[in-house]
Amino acid sequence: MAAIERTLVLLKPDAVARGLTGRLVQRFEDVGLKIVGIKMKQMDADLTRRHYFDLEERFGKGVYDATATYMQQGPVVALLLEGVEAVANVRRMIGPTFPGQAAPGTIRGDFAHMSKAYAEATGKAIANLVHASGSVDEAKYESELWFGADEQFDYPGLAERYVF
Ligand code: UDP
Ligand code: MG
Numbered sequence: 001m002a003a004i005e006r007t008l009v010l011l012k013p014d015a016v017a018r019g020l021t022g023r024l025v026q027r028f029e030d031v032g033l034k035i036v037g038i039k040m041k042q043m044d045a046d047l048t049r050r051h052y053f054d055l056e057e058r059f060g061k062g063v064y065d066a067t068a069t070y071m072q073q074g075p076v077v078a079l080l081l082e083g084v085e086a087v088a089n090v091r092r093m094i095g096p097t098f099p100g101q102a103a104p105g106t107i108r109g110d111f112a113h114m115s116k117a118y119a120e121a122t123g124k125a126i127a128n129l130v131h132a133s134g135s136v137d138e139a140k141y142e143s144e145l146w147f148g149a150d151e152q153f154d155y156p157g158l159a160e161r162y163v164f
Contacts, residue, residue, distance in 0.1 A: 024129070096108065098114070
């Protein structure tokens, strides 16, 4: 069962504040992904640094600081999702980083529209609603960062019977 993966999703503070939690969780359940961990959390500077440990070296201090402020502006909802090639499938569902490039039908394309140019010109973080692990390695690191062993669940679901 090598293709069954677990991946981390965060509903970012803009998604939670906009009251989109239920609709976004629904989209993941609708495709048959199984919720094996879920909680609400206020990120602090330490968790932000550990979650986005390589963001500053990838994009510079300006992007890191704007993103850190954005991620701490209110609580997030963390989800651990399980399914067939869950990492790639969830990335496909959320769309690319900049909502202005994200196709309709993706979460970032359906619930936002901000462009990269606008974010760069204003120094604003991209309010793009969701985080999802970008690779299997990232998913392993992030699952352990966000969910303790007693917060990760195994239970029989209908998805294994009808979806995978
Ligand atoms: N980010 C940003 N501006 C950038 C690059 C990244 O605001 O130019 C923020 C944005 O919230 C993004 C997060 O940093 O979702 C992580 O960046 P990454 O490249 O990993 O994008 P993702 O994996 O979230 O699509
Ligand atoms: Mg990423």
